[in-house]
Amino acid sequence: MRSDALQNRRNCVNGGTSLLTAKAALNISSNGHLPHKTVNTPVLPVLKHVTTTTIQPPLKSSLLHNNNLQNLKHAPDSNGSAIVQAPETATQKTAAIKEKAADQVNPEDIPLSIAFFTFLSYGVLLLVGYIKEFFNSPDTNEKNREDYVPLFVGFETFYFRYVYRPIQDSFCSPICSVPGEMVTVMERKSDDYNWTMRLTGKKVPSINVGSYNYLGFAQTSGPCHDAAEETTKRNGVSIASCRTELGTMNIHKELETMTAEFLGTEDAITFGMGFATNSLNLPSLLTPGCLVLSDEYNHASIILGLRLSGATIKVFKHNDCADLERRLRRAIIDGHPRTRRPWKKVLIVVEGIYSMEGTICNLPRLIQIKKKYKAYLYMDEAHSVGALGSRGRGVADYYNCDPKDIDIFMGTYTKSFAAAGGYIAGSKELIDHLRIHSDAQHYAPAIAPPVVQQIITAMTIIMGKDGTNDGIRRLGQIHRNTVYFRRRLQQLGFNACGHPDSPVIPIMTYLVTKISVIQRSL
Numbered sequence: 001m002r003s004d005a006l007q008n009r010r011n012c013v014n015g016g017t018s019l020l021t022a023k024a025a026l027n028i029s030s031n032g033h034l035p036h037k038t039v040n041t042p043v044l045p046v047l048k049h050v051t052t053t054t055i056q057p058p059l060k061s062s063l064l065h066n067n068n069l070q071n072l073k074h075a076p077d078s079n080g081s082a083i084v085q086a087p088e089t090a091t092q093k094t095a096a097i098k099e100k101a102a103d104q105v106n107p108e109d110i111p112l113s114i115a116f117f118t119f120l121s122y123g124v125l126l127l128v129g130y131i132k133e134f135f136n137s138p139d140t141n142e143k144n145r146e147d148y149v150p151l152f153v154g155f156e157t158f159y160f161r162y163v164y165r166p167i168q169d170s171f172c173s174p175i176c177s178v179p180g181e182m183v184t185v186m187e188r189k190s191d192d193y194n195w196t197m198r199l200t201g202k203k204v205p206s207i208n209v210g211s212y213n214y215l216g217f218a219q220t221s222g223p224c225h226d227a228a229e230e231t232t233k234r235n236g237v238s239i240a241s242c243r244t245e246l247g248t249m250n251i252h253k254e255l256e257t258m259t260a261e262f263l264g265t266e267d268a269i270t271f272g273m274g275f276a277t278n279s280l281n282l283p284s285l286l287t288p289g290c291l292v293l294s295d296e297y298n299h300a301s302i303i304l305g306l307r308l309s310g311a312t313i314k315v316f317k318h319n320d321c322a323d324l325e326r327r328l329r330r331a332i333i334d335g336h337p338r339t340r341r342p343w344k345k346v347l348i349v350v351e352g353i354y355s356m357e358g359t360i361c362n363l364p365r366l367i368q369i370k371k372k373y374k375a376y377l378y379m380d381e382a383h384s385v386g387a388l389g390s391r392g393r394g395v396a397d398y399y400n401c402d403p404k405d406i407d408i409f410m411g412t413y414t415k416s417f418a419a420a421g422g423y424i425a426g427s428k429e430l431i432d433h434l435r436i437h438s439d440a441q442h443y444a445p446a447i448a449p450p451v452v453q454q455i456i457t458a459m460t461i462i463m464g465k466d467g468t469n470d471g472i473r474r475l476g477q478i479h480r481n482t483v484y485f486r487r488r489l490q491q492l493g494f495n496a497c498g499h500p501d502s503p504v505i506p507i508m509t510y511l512v513t514k515i516s517v518i519q520r521s522l
Helices: 090-102 112-135 155-170 223-235 250-263 274-279 300-309 321-334 363-372 395-399 428-437 449-463 470-491 512-521
Strands: 037-039 053-055 073-076 082-085 182-189 198-207 267-271 291-295 312-316 346-351 376-380 408-412 422-426
Touching (some): 112 155, 112 512, 155 512, 223 449, 250 267, 267 428, 274 300, 291 300, 291 321, 300 346, 363 395, 422 428, 449 470
Parallel strands (some): 291 312, 346 376, 376 408
Antiparallel strands (some): 073 082, 182 198, 267 422
16 A cells, blocks of 8 residues: 555544554554544545445453453443443353354355356456467477476466466565554566566555564564564574474473463474474374365365375365264265275364454364264464454454363464464373474474564563563454454445454455556555
């Protein structure tokens, strides 16, 4: 979003100080408040016109009060006077969560006419591409390699040339600042229809709605920055070894102990890369003869790990527990497709918050199914840990479920903690098994000490161990901002998908041409 366009939109959120970040979730501003004011919304391309509208920011979330439910909540009525509200009971809270779950918007739930024209637009682009290649086929021969078969020829290269390349200026914009509520984008131009891009030297201050900095811990100042700086001076910038050789320091053990405490599990183990946490640990838990029930929208790292394991994979419809149970029951009855023998083990793999759809898994129902059929439950909380729940503990905290009912917690430190790496948490027997058998422990470097300290400091703040209420404020702020941002998008005419409480808010444009129109107009 360009700076000259920002001025027309800054009246949307506190004069431009409470700004947006993290996959359309909102970063934490310095004052932590969203104002109640009258907003004059400008007309945007392909959006419905919204006239002067009075916006009521969401009331202070119960996230700030869950530690003391006996305190009465005070909320202003329309006249500004205080109304005393009784605290929510557990039954009321469960009913509210179920109601919100019913309001989840699936990106695939679209009118047939929109789906038709969306596929038609892509079909036209591909048809034009094939016609161009028929009359002017690109040179696919390898340079300086006579008689070599082309190394990069396939539908992906074709798609890049005729679909992605014309609008590639809308993606992968280089930045030169901290990804906070504001981010500085380096402007690019193309003189050959986006075949190549050049930097103009202009730096554009922009609102950040694309990073994972959910709680605003990616900063150039503050407790996280100061603690990481001191750790760098003391322990250096890297371990340069894997955990099973010379890569384990006291600070790594401290992080694992704190992660287990944070999640309410017996133990935890950490890894240097979030993607590898899934792809290199699932093969350590599964073998041929095991059955896996995997959500159709699971992350690529999960899919890769399951394929490497050699287990039999059955995919169920996204967030459809009825379809999950139906497929699970059928698979148990039939047994292994070749031998008809019982499965060695059954694992259900889901995500807490799905990073592309913004939906939240139905954890209580998943726990019922896994207990009924004696299956294990593996939950990827890369996007939910730290950003969901009254204490920031993720989906289990959000639904008030017992962490012991989830057999394997997986998560990353790259989002809410503004760091790097991942973890797996669960029983002590599980973690001891992974310490011995995980390839990520033997062949990948340990998390760098400054990064570990960043995570520890951020987690300490979230847990309130720093003696302040900064963690509570950040958790409450992301919830209020999420509700506010989603409401404003809907008022502007956008199709905002996902769960009402999810900090991941996908916006569906459907037509590929609208992607560039919206990005360039902002």
